[in-house]
Amino acid sequence: xxxxxxxxxxxxxxxxxxxxxxxxxxxxxxxxxxxxxxxxxxxxxxxxxxxxxxxxxxxxxxxxxxxxxxxxxxxxxxxxxxxxxxxxxxxxxxxxxxxxxxxxxxxxxxxxxxxxxxxxxxxxxxxxxxxxxxxxxxxxxxxxxxxxxxxxxxxxxxxxxxxxxxxxxxxxxxxxxxxxxxxxxxxxxxxxxxxxxxxxxxxxxxxxxxxxxxxxxxxxxxxxxxxxxxxxxxxxxxxxxxxxxxxxxxxxxxxxxxxxxxxxxxxxxxxxxxxxxxxxxxxxxxxxxxxxxxxxxxxxxxxxxxxxxxxxxxxxxxxxxxxxxxxxxxxxxxxxxxxxxxxxxxxxxxxxxxxx
Amino acid sequence: xxxxxxxxxxxxxxxxxxxxxxxxxxxxxxxxxxxxxxxxxxxxxxxxxxxxxxxxxxxxxxxxxxxxxxxxxxxxxxxxxxxxxxxxxxxxxxxxxxxxxxxxxxxxxxxxxxxxxxxxxxxxxxxxxxxxxxxxxxxxxxxxxxxxxxxxxxxxxxxxxxxxxxxxxxxxxxxxxxxxxxxxxxxxxxxxxxxxxxxxxxxxxxxxxxxxxxxxxxxxxxxxxxxxxxxxxxxxxxxxxxxxxxxxxxxxxxxxxxxxxxxxxxxxxxxxxxxxxxxxxxxxxxxxxxxxxxxxxxxxxxxxxxxxxxxxxxxxxxxxxxxxxxxxxxxxxxxxxxxxxxxxxx
Numbered sequence: 001x002x003x004x005x006x007x008x009x010x011x012x013x014x015x016x017x018x019x020x021x022x023x024x025x026x027x028x029x030x031x032x033x034x035x036x037x038x039x040x041x042x043x044x045x046x047x048x049x050x051x052x053x054x055x056x057x058x059x060x061x062x063x064x065x066x067x068x069x070x071x072x073x074x075x076x077x078x079x080x081x082x083x084x085x086x087x088x089x090x091x092x093x094x095x096x097x098x099x100x101x102x103x104x105x106x107x108x109x110x111x112x113x114x115x116x117x118x119x120x121x122x123x124x125x126x127x128x129x130x131x132x133x134x135x136x137x138x139x140x141x142x143x144x145x146x147x148x149x150x151x152x153x154x155x156x157x158x159x160x161x162x163x164x165x166x167x168x169x170x171x172x173x174x175x176x177x178x179x180x181x182x183x184x185x186x187x188x189x190x191x192x193x194x195x196x197x198x199x200x201x202x203x204x205x206x207x208x209x210x211x212x213x214x215x216x217x218x219x220x221x222x223x224x225x226x227x228x229x230x231x232x233x234x235x236x237x238x239x240x241x242x243x244x245x246x247x248x249x250x251x252x253x254x255x256x257x258x259x260x261x262x263x264x265x266x267x268x269x270x271x272x273x274x275x276x277x278x279x280x281x282x283x284x285x286x287x288x289x290x291x292x293x294x295x296x297x298x299x300x301x302x303x304x305x306x307x308x309x310x311x312x313x314x315x316x317x318x319x320x321x322x323x324x325x326x327x328x329x330x331x332x333x334x335x336x337x338x339x340x341x342x343x344x345x346x347x348x349x350x351x352x353x354x355x356x
Numbered sequence: 357x358x359x360x361x362x363x364x365x366x367x368x369x370x371x372x373x374x375x376x377x378x379x380x381x382x383x384x385x386x387x388x389x390x391x392x393x394x395x396x397x398x399x400x401x402x403x404x405x406x407x408x409x410x411x412x413x414x415x416x417x418x419x420x421x422x423x424x425x426x427x428x429x430x431x432x433x434x435x436x437x438x439x440x441x442x443x444x445x446x447x448x449x450x451x452x453x454x455x456x457x458x459x460x461x462x463x464x465x466x467x468x469x470x471x472x473x474x475x476x477x478x479x480x481x482x483x484x485x486x487x488x489x490x491x492x493x494x495x496x497x498x499x500x501x502x503x504x505x506x507x508x509x510x511x512x513x514x515x516x517x518x519x520x521x522x523x524x525x526x527x528x529x530x531x532x533x534x535x536x537x538x539x540x541x542x543x544x545x546x547x548x549x550x551x552x553x554x555x556x557x558x559x560x561x562x563x564x565x566x567x568x569x570x571x572x573x574x575x576x577x578x579x580x581x582x583x584x585x586x587x588x589x590x591x592x593x594x595x596x597x598x599x600x601x602x603x604x605x606x607x608x609x610x611x612x613x614x615x616x617x618x619x620x621x622x623x624x625x626x627x628x629x630x631x632x633x634x635x636x637x638x639x640x641x642x643x644x645x646x647x648x649x650x651x652x653x654x655x656x657x658x659x660x661x662x663x664x665x666x667x668x669x670x671x672x673x674x675x676x677x678x679x680x681x682x683x684x685x686x687x688x689x690x691x692x693x694x695x696x697x698x699x700x701x702x
Contacts, residue, residue, distance in 0.1 A: 092470075092471070144667055144668050144671075147668075147671055149467045150411035150467060150470060151671055152467075152667075153467050153470055154610060154667055155663065155664055155667040155668070157663065158660045158661070158664040159664060160660070161603070161656050161659055161660030161663065162657055162664065163660075164653075164656075165656045166657055168653035169657065295471060296475075333478070333482060334479065334482045337475050337478060340475050341472065341475055341476070344464055344468060344471075344472050344475075345459070345464070346462070
């Protein structure tokens with residue numbers, strides 16, 4: 001193993017750490033320590049100030065870290081779908097978030113009309129979204145397979161407008177939230193043991209639905225990873241992603257693989273949708289946030305890189321929550337965009353990607 | 357000196373658009389203003405996205421900078437928007453050049469560039485929403501002056517003046533567009549669009565000309581932003597920096613034919629009336645579609661469908677596709693007689 005392989009993650013890590021260092025620097029009152037009347041040694045004064053800052057903001061920061069990592073898992077799952085589609089089809093699927101919104105509404109209808117629990121509903125939402133993905137690919141994406149890249153981007157953009165506004169027409173802009181009747185207080189986990197929710201770790205709160213969303217996202221990611229790595233289908237997908245013509249030459253039906261991949265990618269957002277609906281109400285533009293973060297994660301983690309997607313998801317989730325603290329009142333996506341542009345400029349192949 | 361064909365077309369169109377308002381009622385006049393306005397913005401986008409092939413998905417950044425600069429200068433310092441719009445254009449050009457330098461310098465290309473422009477636009481929106489000196493999310497409102505004022509570019513009674521202003525702006529923008537297209541700069545940009553590496557190998561300073569294209573496009577867009585602020589009298593970050601502006605700006609040139617001089621205008625001529633009529637349709641639908649009454653979203657939905665159809669069936673836009681269709685039709689009509697002559701020749 002050469003160190004070059006790790007250089008990317010190293011640089012990325014340093015950028016993120018220095019970003020946070022700058023943030024902390026701006027929030028701790030260091031300058032007071034440089035004044036002549038400051039007490040004691042400069043360093044100890046700084047340390048004192050920092051610990052005072054931590055005493056005041058420590059809880060908030062721990063909470064943000066926990067929330068960021070939890071939602072980051074879901075971001076990672078959404079990004080995994082996007083990165084698979086990109087890896088195989090080389091299309092930036094702008095409609096990824098809109099398809100997630102579709103998943104949110106399907107989960108909502110299942111719960112609201114048929115009384116199906118969203119977590120059980122996963123077994124309906126995921127296959128349904130898979131088929132929606134197949135249809136969308138066949139009808140919309142496939143005819144433009146050979147179009148220039150920006151036209152394909154435009155195509156998925158048109159699809160987004162179509163889906164979003166169709167949902168707006170049918171469901172109006174009213175947010176649709178669901179409320180689980182369990183997950184608060186003593187909760188029986190599958191009849192095996194009883195847990196107290198929300199969990200508190202160092203006064204940071206972990207709610208039932210967010211924990212389940214995180215764990216569910218990890219499980220789905222693991223399943224998908226196994227499929228990609230161990231099965232024949234996965235092998236065919238990887239082969240197509242690596243070398244389309246070569247894969248076709250050895251008898252892989254690449255058109256079929258395209259379609260399946262788009263379906264699997266869409267199924268990912270179906271799972272993510274079912275997992276987040278208990279704490280993120282559905283509205284026609286609800287998927288946008290996940291869409292934007294997924295793009296950034298995919299660029300961050302390296303196009304077509306599954307592990308990178310998960311890692312990027314955690315980083316972006318963390319960044320988003322932490323910027324909310326350090327720049328109170330500022331929109332929490334701003335730090336995410338800063339990271340995005342830094343990565344685009346200095347490491348366009350992503351943290352884990354190999355240089356072209 | 358002969359006048360080139362493009363300028364002849366421009367002169368003819370100017371004449372047509374100068375005569376049209378004589379026959380227009382208030383509604384039609386508003387429609388015409390909107391049409392010219394989107395054609396103008398499309399022309400600006402076309403220089404960067406069409407000629408140079410640098411697909412921008414973040415023109416709202418330039419638009420917003422223009423709208424905010426002229427409005428802040430006017431409201432806080434009493435500087436006339438006629439001057440302020442050029443200050444805004446300067447700022448936007450600087451911003452565009454900086455953005456272009458950063459991204460192009462590091463070899464960001466294709467759809468990555470599109471995503472980068474999107475990120476820059478979203479960032480400018482977030483920053484604007486967080487800046488108190490431009491009233492953060494509340495936005496800025498133009499004063500009501502109770503009449504028309506050329507010096508302040510506010511026309512509350514006579515909408516025709518807005519029409520004159522935007523027509524003038526469109527003519528100038530189109531002249532710039534034609535000039536670029538027919539001169540060295542245009543050839544460089546087209547070469548970059550077709551094959552950047554080959555262009556660089558032939559000695560075209562690709563970085564420089566791409567940045568120039570972005571800056572020109574940004575400046576023209578920013579002036580459009582100032583016009584928007586003057587005409588509607590209200591701006592806020594979500595309105596002028598939002599994604600919807602970025603999409604609307606690129607829609608006309610793509611539909612009409614990106615990379616063609618007249619693409620944006622053709623696109624606007626087709627899309628703008630359609631947009632207006634869908635709005636009327638949704639407001640007052642026929643009996644059997646009465647469930648659609650007052651439902652938001654149908655007009656944008658239609659845009660989505662149009663984009664999909666355009667990309668799949670006419671990737672070159674109307675300007676590019678119609679001649680192809682005509683050619684195919686002509687061939688089909690001639691088909692029989694031609695095969696007959698071929699038979700005879702044998």
